[in-house]
Amino acid sequence: MAEFGKVAVMFGGNSAEREISLMSGQAVLDGLQANGVDAHAFDPKNTPLSELTDQGYERVFNVLHGRGGEDGTIQGALEFLNIPYTGSGVLGAALAMDKIKTKQVWCALGLPTAKFVVVCGKQTIDYQAILDELGGVVMVKPANEGSSIGMAKVDNVSDLKSAISGATEFDNEILLEQWIDGGEYTVSILGDKALPAIHMTTPNDFYDYQAKYQSDNTQYHCPCGLPADEEKELGDIAVKAFNAVNAKGWGRVDFMCGQDGQWYLLEVNTVPGMTTSSLVPKAAKEAGLSFNQLVNEILEQTLVK
Incomplete structure (x- = not known):
């Protein structure tokens, strides 16, 4: 020490x-x-x-x-x-923080992520065209916020207008992402290895701020319930996605699993939550590391x- x-x-x-x-x-x-x-x-x-x-x-x-x-x-x-x-250096932290740039890198490398559109708060927006292009249900996300702040799920023009307006309180660039109906998973990274995946379930529309920090109804499944070969595949994608944005040391990669069984990358967190009940410590515990051992390794x- x-x-x-x-x-x-x-x-x-x-x-x-x-x-x-x-x-x-x-x-x-x-x-x-x-x-x-x-x-x-x-x-x-x-x-x-x-x-x-x-x-x-x-x-x-x-x-x-x-x-x-x-x-x-x-x-x-x-x-x-x-x-x-x-944790990550200047490039990795800056790139991973920007959800839009992250998705553009993943797309360039052929990594799986949901279809998306980028809008600027001041531009003229054809809301109905965006809904049509993204399948009718859209996730609205500020480009550079975490903890699901400023995010909303919408399925009509009125709500899309309101959600974009709300998101612009946090960021000028807004990510509009096709809604993926399916399970939410996360894979923590420690060093160059993936820790056991976690499957999150919530009665909310998605794993939002309330589900993360205020709800008693959110459930965390670790082991995640996937067959070993599927969990390994998920871990391999997570490491590739983490490395793609030059993230280093430790962090977390979030996913959706669509009804078609396809994995869709959501984002990389380079400084994820570290309370004793947060996701990275939960994954570390499943891998045999106590919280104190985890912080020491980091x-x-x-x-x-």
Whole structure:
């Protein structure tokens, strides 16, 4: 543990996901301290980054969700300060944060993802044409938000207008994605390997913010119930999708399984939730890693960056 030196667990920040980051960061901090790591809380909303060097921090465990922490911004600052940090670098974080650019990369590489249209909040939009092109039911997503913030499922022109208007409160570019009717799965990545997949079920229309953080009715199935060969295939796709956007270290890849049995990639999370009840810790537990072992393995990656 002495090899880590003084560690800043960076969480909180200014994004729309601040409250989730505070919970994730506290869990990581508690886990590292329980392991004997000289770890301390560091909230960049309240403390200037110059304090990292002034206070002698030797590395950063990044648990900042969303803008500023998951989009290449903090990664670039830490590169400039020459401080090792967990997770993806500048390119991987920035690319994975942008759902539109991510899907364009996947399409270029022939990886499976749902049909989509991109709109800008200020452009003239033919709403009915979009509904027709995307099969009548559409998922509306801000290009650069996480935790399902600003997302909506719509099936008519009126709701599509409202959903796009709502999404533009978070982002200028909006991803409109063909609705995939089927199961929701996620695969966590640790190092260069896929952890056991998780199948999420919710009575909500989709795995939204309420289902993730507020509902007692969301169920997490791990083992996920897939035959071994299908789960391996899912893990292989997840690793390819993760590598395609230059993500590194650890993260999570989300999927839908259509009624046709086809896998559809949704997005990559480079700083996913890390409360003790979050998805990555659940997958790690199934793989035989406790929460404290998981955070230690993630931090160990900074020793070889």
